Amino acid sequence: KQEVTQIPAALSVPEGENLVLNCSFTDSAIYNLQWFRQDPGKGLTSLLLIQSSQREQTSGRLNASLDKSSGRSTLYIAASQPGDSATYLCAVDRGSTLGRLYFGRGTQLTVWP
Amino acid sequence: DGGITQSPKYLFRKEGQNVTLSCEQNLNHDAMYWYRQDPGQGLRLIYYSQIVNDFQKGDIAEGYSVSREKKESFPLTVTSAQKNPTAFYLCASSMEAGEAFFGQGTRLTVV
Numbered sequence: 001k002q003e004v005t006q007i008p009a010a011l012s013v014p015e016g017e018n019l020v021l022n023c024s025f026t027d028s029a030i031y032n033l034q035w036f037r038q039d040p041g042k043g044l045t046s047l048l049l050i051q052s053s054q055r056e057q058t059s060g061r062l063n064a065s066l067d068k069s070s071g072r073s074t075l076y077i078a079a080s081q082p083g084d085s086a087t088y089l090c091a092v093d094r095g096s097t098l099g100r101l102y103f104g105r106g107t108q109l110t111v112w113p
Numbered sequence: 114d115g116g117i118t119q120s121p122k123y124l125f126r127k128e129g130q131n132v133t134l135s136c137e138q139n140l141n142h143d144a145m146y147w148y149r150q151d152p153g154q155g156l157r158l159i160y161y162s163q164i165v166n167d168f169q170k171g172d173i174a175e176g177y178s179v180s181r182e183k184k185e186s187f188p189l190t191v192t193s194a195q196k197n198p199t200a201f202y203l204c205a206s207s208m209e210a211g212e213a214f215f216g217q218g219t220r221l222t223v224v
Contacts, residue, residue, distance in 0.1 A: 004155065031210050043119075043203055044215040089156075093210070100146065100171070101205075101213060103155035 002027045002094045006104035013111055019077040021107045023090030028071050034101065035064050035075050036089040044089065048075075080111045116140065119204050119216035125224045126191065126198060134189045134219045136204035144209060145187035149173060150201040150218075159202075162187055163209065191221065199223050 003026045013019060023033075031052055036044040048057045048064040050073070056065040061078040077084060087108045091101040117138045126132045138145065144163045148156040158171030162181040176195025181187055187206075191198045201220050207213040 032212075034213060036215075041201075041218075041220070043217040044205075046212055046214060049212045091156075091213075100158055100161050101156075103148075103157075105153065105155045 002030075002092060002102040004090060004092060004102050004104040006088075006090055006107050008107055009105065010108045011110070013080060013109075015081060015111055015113050017080050017111075019080055019109070021075040021077070021088055021090075021109070023073040023075070023104055025071045025073075025092045025102070027094055028068050030068065030092045030094060033064075033066050033073050033090065033092045035062075035073075036091065038087045038089060038106070047088075077109075080109075082111050082113055084111050085109055117204060117206055117214055117216035119202075119219050121219060122217065124219055124221045126221060127224060129193045131190055131192050132221070134191070134202055134204075134221070136187045136189065136216060138185055138187075138204075138206045138214075140206055140214065141184070142206035142208050142211075142214075143184070144207050145181070146205040146207075146213070147171075147177075147179065147187070147189045148203045148205065150203060156203065159189065 005024045007022045033050045035047045038044050050057050050066045063076040066073045087106040089106045091103045120135045146161040147159040150156050157173050160179040162168035178190045203218050204216045205213045
């Protein structure tokens with residue numbers, strides 16, 4: 001079974017800092033890794049999708065990397081802003097059942113002015 | 114606008130009652146999913162469907178039922194057999210092996 005771990009569970013930083021959120025998974029036979037953002041009481045918003053053949057993806061101030069062989073991904077947030085405050089979730093699929101996702105418990109990020 | 118619509122946003126269930134959560138998508142995605150989210154836990158898969166008229170149990174299917182009669186619709190019924198249904202329910206869709214998109218969720222509370 002695929003297990004996903006996210007570290008740290010919570011992070012509180014002042015505005016302007018560069019951040020790294022970590023995600024690890026136990027089964028390297030994945031097809032996709034996806035990072036999501038969740039605001040309190042809301043659904044998930046997709047941030048970045050990395051296919052197993054890719055090493056990284058970038059969107060604005062966000063950069064996600066994938067090291068499939070070691071079962072790790074990092075989400076880098078540059079120049080953090082209070083509006084980045086949310087819970088960030090990492091999810092991977094499993095090559096044998098495309099589409100269904102396995103989630104970590106998330107990193108709760110607070111960026112204060 | 115393209116997307117996934119879940120309704121209602123809030124739902125209250127009495128003991129012994131069945132309730133149905135709605136999920137509709139206009140993204141033309143083949144696959145649809147139902148997840149449950151509890152405080153401090155990751156999302157857990159209840160049911161998923163990769164094609165119309167076919168669906169599979171996820172990790173926590175007991176006490177739930179689904180149907181997939183139309184490509185754009187995947188309703189979830191929480192039956193009286195589900196002993197602890199209070200949770201946040203999220204519906205998602207994707208093309209096979211593609212990016213997953215989520216609805217805004219339904220918060221179910223037992224009263």
